[in-house]
Amino acid sequence: MDQNAPQTSARSPQQYAARAKVAKALAHPSRLFMLDLLGQRDLCVQELTQKVGADQSTVSKHLAVLRDAGLIESRREGTSNYYRVTCGCLDDFFRCLEAAVKPETETDSSVACDEGCST
Amino acid sequence: MDQNAPQTSARSPQQYAARAKVAKALAHPSRLFMLDLLGQRDLCVQELTQKVGADQSTVSKHLAVLRDAGLIESRREGTSNYYRVTCGCLDDFFRCLEAAVKPETETDSSVACDEGCST
DNA sequence: CCAGAGTATGGCTATATTGCCATAAAGCCA
DNA sequence: TGGCTTTATGGCAATATAGCCATACTCTGG
Numbered sequence: 607m608d609q610n611a612p613q614t615s616a617r618s619p620q621q622y623a624a625r626a627k628v629a630k631a632l633a634h635p636s637r638l639f640m641l642d643l644l645g646q647r648d649l650c651v652q653e654l655t656q657k658v659g660a661d662q663s664t665v666s667k668h669l670a671v672l673r674d675a676g677l678i679e680s681r682r683e684g685t686s687n688y689y690r691v692t693c694g695c696l697d698d699f700f701r702c703l704e705a706a707v708k709p710e711t712e713t714d715s716s717v718a719c720d721e722g723c724s725t
Numbered sequence: 726m727d728q729n730a731p732q733t734s735a736r737s738p739q740q741y742a743a744r745a746k747v748a749k750a751l752a753h754p755s756r757l758f759m760l761d762l763l764g765q766r767d768l769c770v771q772e773l774t775q776k777v778g779a780d781q782s783t784v785s786k787h788l789a790v791l792r793d794a795g796l797i798e799s800r801r802e803g804t805s806n807y808y809r810v811t812c813g814c815l816d817d818f819f820r821c822l823e824a825a826v827k828p829e830t831e832t833d834s835s836v837a838c839d840e841g842c843s844t
Numbered sequence: 845c846c847a848g849a850g851t852a853t854g855g856c857t858a859t860a861t862t863g864c865c866a867t868a869a870a871g872c873c874a
Numbered sequence: 875t876g877g878c879t880t881t882a883t884g885g886c887a888a889t890a891t892a893g894c895c896a897t898a899c900t901c902t903g904g
Contacts, residue, residue, distance in 0.1 A: 622755075638744050651880070652879090665881095703795075707811070770852090
């Protein structure tokens, strides 16, 4: 990679890898659905399995990915394992992205980011 | 999936797929690096190839992924193809995530999201 | 038109991800 | 302890992704 970048950029490769890991955890429809559900209230694996409609082991592995990325935390309650989200940024972030991305695939392009985005 | 969700959630599978596509585009260190660079100023493929240090075809394919996700746009200038980012949300988003995620892998956990996050 | 710079795409292999089944691990209760 | 519920993990096959080389495509200048 390049050295002496002028301003905000030029992060370390480790930082990019860490961010990529988080993004990778978000890069699956089922996991996004689970995050949305967990954003409403804590749920255990069984409940999530029911709502997602996949195998229990699949859901458990998805949850492991999200937890490894630091996006959710777990809390035991008897034999159940309840999960909760650790950050509420996700929704705002995707809303912003959709405001910038949707117009491109529908009507025109450019602008539009100003509507739902701070920058 | 489940019906009648109370509040914000319960999006359509298409919406989750679209979000996953964007997240997948972000799920690679080189692409994050390229987005950071493009956030500073527009760059052509040749310049990006130089800075990233990978094969030109690899960089071109990364750019195609980012463009398909709607994260960047291109503009021809002679034989060169200059790219620019379409949304500045990314930096804020990752900063927020890191504020919520880092503490978990370093010292304690929980809280911390309030520091850099609106929610 | 021709040559060359700049970019995109096809083809290929190596690696990673996904999702299921089977099964192990952990905790509760009789 | 034994049986039950709930989760997590190992293993496997199908699919997707990453990166390179080679090459086709596009535009400019002579």
